[in-house]
Amino acid sequence: MSTNEHPKTLFEKIWNQHIVVAEPNNPTVLYIDLHLVHEVTSPQAFTGLREKGLKVRHPDKTMATMDHGIPTTPLDIPISDELVIKQINQLEKNCQEFGIPLHGLTSAYRGIVHVIGPELGLTQPGMTVVCGDSHTSTHGAFGTLAFGIGTSEVEHVLATQCLLQTKPKTYAVRVEGTLSLGVSAKDIILNLISRIGIGGGTGHVFEYMGSTIRGLSMEERMTVCNMSIEGGARAGMIAPDETTFEYIKERPLAPKGEAWNAAVEAWRKLPTDDGAVFDQEITIDANTLEPMITYGTNPGMGMKITDTIPDPDSIKEVSERQTLVKALQYMGLRPGQPLLGQPIDVVFLGSCTNSRISDLRVAANLIKGRKVANTVRFMVVPGSQQVKLQAEAEGLDKIFKEAGAEWREAGCSMCIAMNGDQLQPGQYAVSTSNRNFEGRQGKGGRTFLASPLTATATAIVGKIADVRTMF
């Protein structure tokens, strides 16, 4: 940084490096380095291209996979849902016609789009990454500006490799201290959202920083950034460091040789300068964090696992009170009730939030030598085929199966419940995914969001359990 420049945030540096056109009174034309595509939010965009006679400007900066609708049953069982078949056939046709690389059903690299981008080495610091999926914020863990877009914008990026964007504000999330045993990255982000609410980050980009964040692995950082959208932010990011470089090095599509050295040199310049100013800031004391769980129908309705459900009568704001009343009615829960001991029907370990190898390892480690409660269905869904292969190489699949869990193929599965993996009306689930909205995991289904450790502990006990009592 030269002396006449003002100190910049990580976000500002990446933003500035991607400005193609910035006219007064118009949104900025922002260049997109990587566009990830999946079967659900892209078909109408390709139709738009055809109608306008347009090509994909950069198939070489685009990558497609199928994750939302595909079954997680063994691959040799044919797909029975005609609509899913039509959608994946359409994606295959679109990718073929427009020259886009596709990790389809038989690819060893198929998986949840936000798991495979980093896995392939495609997600790299300093990049702009978009996808027609709000959890694109996951990639921000690498020091990228990564955010979800709608289908109109998917068409814009396919046609021009650019997007029209108004500059968001910045929001520093400092996490300092040491996490206690049994407390994980998921608990950090659930705690943040419970404090600022699901609209708290609207119009902002989070930058997570502080000693706790620096101490997290890349997979843990992805868990944190993944749920930035649940805090209302478009994106969440973490400055790249040695942990980041170590993760990316040697991945299939990472820079190699001299290009690697040049890339790392550029990436080292990305972290926020000393003295840079954020529009908002919040600090979380990691020392005091406990395992978190949600009790309501949005991810902001979260509490310490040992707490009791808040009383709507204690809320002054009328609309906020009504929201809680409605949520507790849907959930079938009472004010003042503890959640520890709440019987559970299904436990879901998976999703772009928590389906990576480290998530499966901590879960397997806890359940090894124990059994899934006979009243519980425990679904374990790896985030990608690569995660699945790795887990099987380590024997994790055997541990899960011996304990009585289901070991399934990769995909979004019961996070979004489009593929047949879903709750029945009234069922309770503890889920490692990111959304507990009404019906999100199946019509009438009731979801508690928690970490892989809390989910696995619950699967063993059959009731919501505090993992700290089980080590």
Added chain:
Amino acid sequence: MEKFATLTATMVAIPTENIDTDQIIPARFLKVTDKAGLGDNLFCDWRYNADGTPNPDFVLNTTQGKKAKILLAGDNFGCGSSREHAPWAIMGYGFQAVISTSFADIFCNNSLKLGLLPIAVDKETHLQLLSLLEEEPATQITIELQNQAVVLPDGRKVTFPIDNFSKTCILKGVDQLGYLQSHAAAIEVYEANHADRVNTLA
């Protein structure tokens, strides 16, 4: 995109806060390759009983709800998933504007690209609109895009924010893609000056 200048119409209120896009259009209806028919499943799990019959208590199933062109919704409307199916479904039903005290970012972006107006008003105006509706369900209001104003029955005008670019596109009924394409030369210059970060075809 249809041009939008002025709309005088009735409203319907779903004042719940934080209505997420999973409520607007549940994920099981995203297994489509076009935009047709999504309006039939707008707010599906609130709108229909388990047996598929309309829930008479849900406001969209009332006479007023069936003809309203303006949706009056609670704070932080459209949070959650980025699915553009949400505004497609809202427009497919026949709404041309949503009024709330705030909108989630991606929903707002998606709507502006389609010409569905996300109108953010202050809390007091929001409450006034709700009580107007409660007193007289057939209350009409007028939305003037050029003036960025909601005109209440008593003649009071409440202004709302919208970025100039989106406003112009919607007034003229033009797709935002055209503006991006008009900068083709600048995109080429940018690409010539910046090395590719990745090659997905490698």
